[in-house]
C-alpha cells in the first residue's frame with residue numbers, strides 16, 4: 358500500500374518537491390516468481406571418473422531461473438550439502454536489497470548445512486543474460502546456472518527476433534572435492550593444479566578422455582538466426598569462444614544492450630556474459646563451437662585442451678567430423694582488445710557521470726609474501742619459497758567472521774575497518790616496478806578494510822594492473838551496480854593522456870582490465886549497502902584481491918536499506 362501511496366503523493370506534489378526524484382519507486386515488482394533450490398551432492402561420471410559434486414536440484418549446470426523485467430524473484434535455498442553455501446545473483450543490482458546479494462561474509466553469513474535462506478529481490482530496470490552462482494569457497498565450480506530476464510511484455514529486443522535462443526555456460530571442472538582443493542591450495546601457499554577440463558554447459562566434449570558422448574549440441578535449421586546467451590562461470594580462466602565458419606554479432610554485454618558488433622571470436626572472463634546472434638548461413642554440416650583459454654599471465658599453468666560443442670545443421674550426417682573452430686593463441690591480447698574496442702552502449706547515455714565527486718585508484722595484482730610458516734616445505738610453495746597472495750592497493754582482503762553488512766548495520770566495530778585507502782600508498786611504475794621501497798619486496802598487507810561512500814556520490818574507479826609478480830588481465834566485478842567503462846588502455850594510467858568515452862560507453866558489471874594496463878569505470882553510488890568488488894578468478898579472491906564499498910543510506914525510505922530478513926543466516 359504505502360509505496361503506491363508514495364507514488365501518488367509524488368505525482369501530486371512532484372512539482373513542489375523538485376528535490377524528490379519522481380522516477381524513484383519502491384522496488385516491489387510486478388509478477389512474483391518462486392523457485393526452490395536444494396543444494397546437495399550429486400554423483401556424476403565425467404572424464405573417466407565418478408565424483409560427488411555439489412549441485413542445485415541435482416542438475417549440472419543448475420536450473421535456469423526465468424523472469425521478466427520488473428518481476429520479483431523469491432528463491433528459497435535449502436542447504437542439504439555438507440558445505441557452507443550462499444547464492445549470488447550475478448549482475449542483479451539488488452536495489453535496496455543488499456541482504457540478498459549473497460557473497461559470504463560480505464552481505465551474509467553462509468547457509469550452514471541443514472539451514473535455509475530465502476532470497477527476495479526485484480529485477481528493477483534490468484533484463485538480459487545473468488547467472489547465479491555459489492559465493493563461498495570455490496563451490497562455484499559446480500554450483501551455477503543461468504538467470505534469464507526477458508523484456509517487459511510487448512517490448513521487443515533492439516535486434517531482429519531470433520528463431521531460437523540457447524544458453525551456453527562456460528565452466529571449469531575439477532575431478533576432486535573443490536572445497537578441499539581450495540583449502541589445500543591456500544595452505545600450500547602455492548598455485549592450484551589446472552582444471553581437469555573446460556566445459557560447455559557442463560560437458561567437456563570430445564577432445565577429452567571418456568567424453569565422446571559428453572558433449573553439448575545445438576540443432577539448427579538452415580537460414581535461421583540464433584541468439585546465444587554466453588556466460589563464463591569458470592573459476593580461474595578467461596576463455597575465447599568461436600564457432601567454425603560463423604560470425605558472431607554481439608548485441609548485449611553483461612545484460613545491457615550494445616551496438617551490434619560482428620566478430621569471429623569473443624573472449625569472456627569469469628563473471629562476464631555476452632549475447633551474440635549467429636546466422637546459420639553456411640553449407641549444411643556439423644561445426645565446432647569451441648572454447649579455449651586466454652592466458653595473459655607469465656608462467657601460468659593451465660589446461661590446454663579446448664572444449665568443443667556441436668553446432669549442427671539439420672541434414673548433416675550425425676557422425677560426420679565437425680569443422681574445427683579457429684581460436685586465437687592463448688596470449689592473443691590484440692584479439693581481446695579488438696572485441697573490447699567494439700563494445701559500445703546501444704544508445705547515447707545521458708547518465709554517464711561527466712563530473713566526478715570521488716575517485717578511487719585501485720591497483721590490482723598478485724604478491725608473494727615472505728614465508729612465515731615453521732613448516733615452509735608444506736606452506737610456502739609459492740615463488741621464491743614464499744606464499745602467494747593478491748591485493749588491491751597492496752592490501753589483501755581478509756574475509757571477516759561476521760558479514761560486513763551485518764557488522765555495519767548493527768554497529769559492531771571489531772569485524773572490519775573503514776580505512777581502505779582511496780589510492781595506493783605510493784605511486785610508482787605499477788606495471789614494471791614493485792610496491793615497496795626495496796625492489797624485490799613483493800609483500801602485501803592484510804586487512805578487512807572497506808571504503809565508505811556517501812549516498813549519491815559520483816564515483817570513478819581507476820583499476821590499475823600491477824606487474825609485481827606478473828601482469829595479467831583480471832576480471833574485476835562490482836556488486837550492486839553496473840558501471841560505465843569510460844576508458845581503458847595499456848601501461849600506467851595517465852589522466853593527461855587517457856582517452857575517455859562519455860558518449861556511449863558499455864554498461865557492465867565485470868571488466869577485464871587489460872594485461873599491464875588500466876580501466877576507468879564510473880557509476881553513481883545510489884544503492885545503499887555493502888558491495889563487494891573483487892577479481893572474479895576465485896583463486897585471486899581467496900588470495901585477497903578484493904575490497905568492499907560501503908554505500909551509506911540517503912534520505913527517506915526510498916534511499917535506505919531496510920532491516921535484515923528474519924531468516925538471515927547467523928554466524
Ligand code: C2O
Nearest residue numbers: 445447460628834
Ligand atoms: Cu559473480 Cu562476487 O561474484
